[in-house]
Every structure is written in structure tokens, then in C-alpha cells.
Amino acid sequence: xxxxxGFTQQVSELGREIFELALARLEDCPADCEESCYRCLRGxxxxxxxxxxxxxxxxxxxxxxxxxxxxTLGPQRLERSxxxxxxxxxxxxxxxxxxxxxxxxxxxxxxxxxxxxxxTKAGGQRAIIGVHGPLTPDVAPTVELHRVHQETFERVKLxxxxxxxxxxxxxxxxxxxxxx
Amino acid sequence: VTEARVRFDTDVxxxxxxxxxxxxxxxxxxxxxxxxxxRRWMLSRASYPDLWGRHGYPPLPVVATVFGNVVHAVxxxxxxxxxxxxxxxxxxxxxxxxxxxxxxxxxxxxxxxDHCLETFEGNPRISPERLGRVRDxxxxxxxxxxxQIKSFLGRGALPAAASYQSQxxxxxxxxxxxxxxxxxxxxxxxxxxxxxxxxxxxxxxxxIDDADVTVTxxxxxxxxxxxxxxxxxxxxxxxxxxxTNPCRRPATQLRVSYAGYERAVKPPTAEELRVLExxxxxxxxxADSITKDPGPRATPRESNCQSCQVKHLCDAYWSxxxxxxxxVSTEMWFDFEGRVVSRNGSRSWFLTxxxxxxxxxxxxxxxxxxLFPVGQRVRLLGVRRSQDPEDEQRLVIxxxxxxxxxxxxx
Numbered sequence: 001x002x003x004x005x006g007f008t009q010q011v012s013e014l015g016r017e018i019f020e021l022a023l024a025r026l027e028d029c030p031a032d033c034e035e036s037c038y039r040c041l042r043g044x045x046x047x048x049x050x051x052x053x054x055x056x057x058x059x060x061x062x063x064x065x066x067x068x069x070x071x072t073l074g075p076q077r078l079e080r081s082x083x084x085x086x087x088x089x090x091x092x093x094x095x096x097x098x099x100x101x102x103x104x105x106x107x108x109x110x111x112x113x114x115x116x117x118x119x120t121k122a123g124g125q126r127a128i129i130g131v132h133g134p135l136t137p138d139v140a141p142t143v144e145l146h147r148v149h150q151e152t153f154e155r156v157k158l159x160x161x162x163x164x165x166x167x168x169x170x171x172x173x174x175x176x177x178x179x180x
Numbered sequence: 181v182t183e184a185r186v187r188f189d190t191d192v193x194x195x196x197x198x199x200x201x202x203x204x205x206x207x208x209x210x211x212x213x214x215x216x217x218x219r220r221w222m223l224s225r226a227s228y229p230d231l232w233g234r235h236g237y238p239p240l241p242v243v244a245t246v247f248g249n250v251v252h253a254v255x256x257x258x259x260x261x262x263x264x265x266x267x268x269x270x271x272x273x274x275x276x277x278x279x280x281x282x283x284x285x286x287x288x289x290x291x292x293x294d295h296c297l298e299t300f301e302g303n304p305r306i307s308p309e310r311l312g313r314v315r316d317x318x319x320x321x322x323x324x325x326x327x328q329i330k331s332f333l334g335r336g337a338l339p340a341a342a343s344y345q346s347q348x349x350x351x352x353x354x355x356x357x358x359x360x361x362x363x364x365x366x367x368x369x370x371x372x373x374x375x376x377x378x379x380x381x382x383x384x385x386x387x388i389d390d391a392d393v394t395v396t397x398x399x400x401x402x403x404x405x406x407x408x409x410x411x412x413x414x415x416x417x418x419x420x421x422x423x424t425n426p427c428r429r430p431a432t433q434l435r436v437s438y439a440g441y442e443r444a445v446k447p448p449t450a451e452e453l454r455v456l457e458x459x460x461x462x463x464x465x466x467a468d469s470i471t472k473d474p475g476p477r478a479t480p481r482e483s484n485c486q487s488c489q490v491k492h493l494c495d496a497y498w499s500x501x502x503x504x505x506x507x508v509s510t511e512m513w514f515d516f517e518g519r520v521v522s523r524n525g526s527r528s529w530f531l532t533x534x535x536x537x538x539x540x541x542x543x544x545x546x547x548x549x550x551l552f553p554v555g556q557r558v559r560l561l562g563v564r565r566s567q568d569p570e571d572e573q574r575l576v577i578x579x580x581x582x583x584x585x586x587x588x589x590x
Binding site: 150154155157178180 | 273275276277280285286322334
């Protein structure tokens with residue numbers, strides 16, 4: 001960027017508006033890219049970090065900083081992430097555990113909830129696996145699942161979306177250790 | 181405790197203490213600790229009136245220990261709350277309402293974290309920053325704590341048996357707490373004591389039904405076969421505690437419960453209980469004699485000294501345990517004893533090691549507030565061997581915010 005570090009001084013003079021414009025660009029990238037592109041976050045100077053840039057994550061953080069909105073990731077993104085994790089778990093070949101995707105689970109006191117991934121051991125013990133946004137550890141993808149996680153004795157494991165995206169084997173290992 | 185307490189001096193100027201006297205009751209852990217290193221036990225439990233007004237040497241918060249305390253405290257709280265409400269099943273809708281009203285598992289765990297950390301307030305050894313770091317780590321592990329609590333509660337802790345409602349008044353607080361017979365059902369954190377043997381314990385989960393008396397101990401750390409001894413000792417206490425167990429029903433099932441699984445331990449037979457009783461009486465007699473020794477023996481070894489919180493007061497540790505600074509690899513953490521030579525900069529000092537031949541060491545402190553006394557011996561705890569990029573041959577030690585230092589009298 002022209003001006004280098006001196007550019008930061010101009011940013012402060014522009015005030016809140018620059019952040020609102022940045023948020024608009026992050027949330028509505030003209031190229032409608034999946035994570036980042038040259039129309040939103042990528043540039044030549046950050047070429048070594050391209051794989052780490054995520055406009056949705058940046059937008060949720062910026063929105064929180066500007067308006068105090070709890071950072072969230074879109075349901076489609078969390079669904080995609082859960083699907084990826086499920087496929088890896090299903091491939092892991094762990095004996096005496098079965099994995100089921102988007103299984104309906106009846107939880108007494110809450111009702112029927114959809115488990116993004118339901119792990120069931122041969123002995124019948126079950127655990128619900130879901131994905132959480134990187135900025136909101138311990139917040140389940142749906143209100144119902146969040147209540148199951150926080151207000152019942154059901155075992156629920158939430159895995160960081162960023163770990164699923166960047167290090168799928170680590171995410172699967174976390175789950176397998178949880179349900180061991 | 182009526183014996184006169186004996187005063188002792190330490191190597192740290194102005195720091196003197198009063199040795200602890202023989203405790204009224206021993207526990208499994210206190211017996212293990214005094215047997216592992218008598219001096220560590222005595223120094224940890226001595227009083228240091230000029231340092232602070234509480235009993236024992238100011239402890240440092242250990243994340244694993246506080247984590248375990250948090251899990252146990254929440255298990256006890258939840259069972260108490262459900263028992264108060266007359267709950268009979270952990271899956272009833274009431275549980276959902278109760279947990280929701282208490283802030284959900286996360287809220288309950290965080291409240292317990294803060295409660296457990298309150299005991300460190302006013303501790304002269306811990307800065308607010310250090311306590312904050314411990315809190316952050318415990319918050320990070322809150323989901324793990326909640327899962328362990330769910331797991332423990334799911335292993336038969338509910339439904340809880342009705343408990344006796346204490347009628348104690350504040351004036352009763354210094355009297356021994358009365359114990360009442362443990363009836364059918366499950367009891368958490370149940371105290372069992374033998375006044376005759378002078379041994380006490382708290383059973384994490386005691387379950388009594390027509391067929392069995394089951395003793396379970398919850399463990400939040402790694403599996404260890406030594407834990408089996410603890411539940412065997414609880415079986416003995418249950419056998420001897422006529423207030424809790426007036427019918428003298430023997431423990432028929434012993435379990436050590438970890439986060440992921442439970443291990444069954446063979447309960448002692450009646451004959452084995454008598455053998456255990458005799459052996460425990462001998463251990464207690466031996467532990468008693470240690471408390472009367474004004475020069476308690478130290479047993480410096482890796483397993484004892486690694487987590488010792490009073491090692492800066494223990495000559496035996498410094499004479500054999502810390503490695504020579506020249507043998508420590510870069511980035512390794514260790515303890516160092518040396519003599520202060522001179523100040524180098526606002527946050528760096530020259531010291532010499534006490535080995536032969538002595539080595540000159542540059543110590544970098546984390547703050548300019550660290551003022552070593554020139555010419556005196558100092559002990560540095562939890563420091564890191566570093567490297568000087570401009571002089572690879574120079575021996576450099578870095579202190580961080582959690583490092584401690586103590587100047588010695590000579």
C-alpha cells in the first residue's frame with residue numbers, strides 16, 4: 001500500500017467509515033469468493049498468507065467490534081465444515097463407533113434436535129459432534145444444540161471450524177479422543 | 181493440637197517459621213506427601229507469620245490441581261442442587277431448567293473457577309497477572325471440565341440420597357463435624373473418618389443399595405495404579421467409621437473413574453482389611469514422629485522436587501538437583517543458584533554460578549523492578565537458558581513473569 005506504515009495515520013483520520021466500508025467489502029465481496037481473493041483480502045504483499053485469509057471470519061470479528069454482534073459463521077459454512085469432518089471420521093475406520101450425519105436425537109427436556117454428527121459406540125453411548133465458529137468457542141451452531149450442550153447431560157463436542165479447514169486430521173483426532 | 185510450636189529460621193533473610201504440629205487426622209494424600217519428602221511436607225505446612233497471616237507457605241496455583249478442584253466442586257454442587265429439589269433422574273426436564281438457570285455448564289464451571297481462585301487472593305507470592313493467566317487457561321479448559329463433570333455424574337452419582345440437614349450454629353464451627361449414617365442411594369463427597377486410627381477421607385461417590393456398597397473416586401488427571409491404594413483405604417475407613425456405616429457393611433465394589441473410563445479395583449477381604457489397618461497405623465505412627473523432628477529429612481529426587489513449592493527453602497534440593505548452567509540446553513527451563521556480581525543494565529545482571537569452577541552468567545530480568553543484592557547469593561526458580569545473539573559463548577539466563585527469585589542470608 002502506498003505510504004506504508006504512514007497509511008495507518010490516514011486510516012485513523014477516516015474514522016469509523018473506513019471500517020464500515022471494509023465490513024461491506026468483506027461481507028459482500030464483488031467476486032463472491034469462498035474465503036479470500038484479490039477483490040477483498042488478498043494482495044501481492046500478503047501472498048504467503050493467502051491460505052490463512054478468511055473474509056467471513058474477518059467480517060464476523062469486525063461486525064462484533066463495530067456493533068457488538070456475536071460473531072457467527074453462516075449455517076452453510078458450518079454445514080460444509082461438519083460434512084468435511086464427518087467424511088474424515090467415517091474414513092478413519094475406528095472400530096465399534098458409528099457416525100451418522102444430521103441425525104435426529106431426542107433429548108429429554110429439550111425435544112428433538114439435529115446432531116450435525118452423531119457418534120454411537122457399540123455399547124450404546126452416544127456423543128453429538130458439531131462445529132463452532134473460531135471466535136466463539138463453546139457456542140453450538142443452533143440454539144437447540146447449544147441448549148443440549150449447556151443444559152443437559154448429553155455429551156457434546158464442538159470442533160473449531162478453523163481446525164477443520166486448516167488441519168482436518170487434528171480435528172478428527174480431537175473427536176476420536178473425545179469419544180474414545 | 182496442643183503442642184508448642186517450634187520456631188525455625190530459613191536461609192531467606194527475615195523469613196522464619198513455626199513447624200506444624202502433629203495433625204489431629206491424617207488423610208491418604210497427606211500421608212503420601214509426608215512419606216515422599218518429610219521436609220517438603222513440614223515446610224509447606226509451617227506458619228510464616230512475617231510473610232502472611234494464613235497457614236502454610238503461600239502456594240502457587242497449579243492449573244491441573246485447580247482444574248480437579250473445579251470438577252469436584254461442580255459435581256458436589258449439582259448433586260446438592262438436584263437433591264434439594266428431590267430429583268430422581270438426571271435426564272428429567274427439571275435438570276434442563278436448573279442448569280439453564282445456573283448459567284449452563286459453562287457458567288457453572290466459570291463460577292467455580294473464580295471461587296477456587298479466590299483462595300489465592302492476598303497470596304504474596306502471586307501477582308494478579310499470574311493469577312489471570314491461570315484463569316485464562318482454566319477458561320480454555322472449561323468445556324473439558326464440563327464434559328468430565330457430565331461423565332462423572334452420569335456414572336451413578338444420581339439420583340442422590342437425601343442428606344441430613346445440619347442444625348449447626350456458628351458457635352458449633354470449632355467442634356468436630358458430626359457424621360450421620362449413609363443410607364441407601366448415592367452420596368457425593370462423603371466424609372469417612374476413623375478417630376481411633378486418626379485417618380480421614382472424602383469419598384467422591386458412595387453408592388449404597390441392597391446388593392452393593394460402591395466406592396468411586398473421580399480422577400481428572402492421568403491414570404495411575406497408585407489410585408487403587410486410595411480406594412482401598414476408603415474401604416478401610418468405611419469399615420471403621422461406625423457413624424457413617426453403623427451396620428459395618430463392607431465396600432463390595434471399588435472403582436477409580438477417569439474421564440474416559442472406569443477401572444474396577446478388587447475390594448479387600450475382611451482379613452486384608454485388618455492387614456491394611458495395621459500397616460496404616462504403622463504409617464501414621466511414622467508420620468507422627470516426623471512432625472516432632474525439628475530437622476525433617478529431605479528426599480531430593482526428580483519426582484519429589486519437580487512440583488515442590490518450597491524448594492527455595494531446601495538446601496538439600498540445591499546441593500544435588502539443579503543442573504549446572506553449563507549443562508543446560510538453550511530454551512530449557514531450570515532453577516539456578518548464584519552470587520550477584522554487578523548490575524549490567526536496567527534489566528540485566530552479572531552473576532556467578534556456585535559450581536567449581538564458577539561460571540559468569542548474564543541474567544535478564546523481566547522488569548527493572550527486580551533489584552538483586554550485590555554480593556549476595558540468590559536462588560532463581562523457573563528460569564530459561566537463553567542465548568546472546570551477539571556472543572554465542574556467553575551464558576545467558578532469562579527470567580519471565582512467572583520466575584521467582586529469593587535472596588539468601590549469606
